[in-house]
Amino acid sequence: MTATPYEFVAIAGSGTIATGLAAVATTSSSKVVLLVRSEESANRALAAVEKASRRIAGAAPELVTTTLDPADLADANLLVEAIVEDHETKVDLLRRVAEAAPGADLATTTSSLSITDLGRDSGVPERVYGLHVFNPVPTMKLVELIFPDALDEAVGERAHDWCHMIEKTAVEVPDTAGFAVNRLLFPYLFDAVRYQ
Secondary structure (H helix, E strand, O other): OOOOOOOEEEEEOOOHHHHHHHHHHOOOOOEEEEEOOOHHHHHHHHHHHHHHHOOOOOOOHHHEEEEOOHHHHOOOOEEEEOOOOOHHHHHHHHHHHHHHOOOOEEEEOOOOOOHHHHHHHHOOOOOEEEEEEOOOOOOOOEEEEEOOOOOOHHHHHHHHHHHHHOOOEEEEOOOOOOOOHHHHHHHHHHHHHHOO
16 A cells, blocks of 8 residues: 555544545554444444445454544544534534644535635634535545635645545635536526426
8 A cells, every 4th residue: 555644534524525535534544443423323333434435445343443532533634524514613623623623734525614714713814715516425526625815835745645545536626616516516406497
């Protein structure tokens, strides 16, 4: 395996995007930890990772563990936020994990919120970028990368390298509502509904 920029990947969340991304991350990283809210969500998440891994060549679901304590992420290289689509909730989490994992790059999977605003309001704009993956994560190759002006250039380089390592096609898109794919897709969907 070629050296990965993110040997220890942490993912906050236990839903479909978080667990799919965790399964994919095992193809390039030796340690993947899901930050979850309860033991019940931990058990569900690990089962989902196991299922998603069946669709990914080289996936190793046994590398994925869970934790309820952000302090367990202290040595993470990358922390991906994949929780509810709410600005304040995401900012609160990004602040907490930024403090818990001071050396980690921070990514958000938001599909509609401003990455610039999330970075600014979390207090670490130089570390926060957008990593907009598509569902189902194990099979969808496209990833939108959103790099705000305040982002450290080296973070963007690592993001591109990691996307390549996990065999995703990364495209840089502007930090605008809906980014690129959703801005193109939704007018077509609305048009289709209108002519039903």
